[in-house]
Amino acid sequence: MWCDILELATLSVIANDNGVEDKTFITREVFCNEKSVTTNEYYQSSQNGNEIKIIFEVKQIDYEKEQYIIYENETYKVVRTYKTNSEDIELHCALKEGLV
Template structure:
């Protein structure tokens, strides 16, 4: 697997409360890493669709670079991580679905 693409893993960072007690994320931490890109398998796509998920892409990254982030950005679009799969000691697959709105 070649790592010819770049993505940003997004951690929430710190949280502040507004005047009525809502938690607002401040300064999310974005960590750029290199990744490989795979398509979602046919059976995985349809099985996920029955659970209300819409997997679009699978990113292959080095396992040591991942710290449980549930959000990432790739080519200006945000994705939620819906599944992780450790393929071997060094690699991890992140199955992701597109976030409906970036706002």
């Protein structure tokens, strides 16, 4: 059962009419399941500097290797992925401060 919605985001650099470059996200919504991070994975990721805060499960067909996720007004960076079966993929994410 897919009970949550997240935004998969790709960072894009767009230049305005004056030539000033601005970073912005191009997003699209997909259904997901929020999963808990295991204690072991949390501590191992903390030691590597990429503290995994949350795991999202989405359909593989929906995921196009986006590096950012926006969920409940927070921006996350995808640290690693894990295919759980032939249809689903887990996105292991760290909290990202600011836009980038």
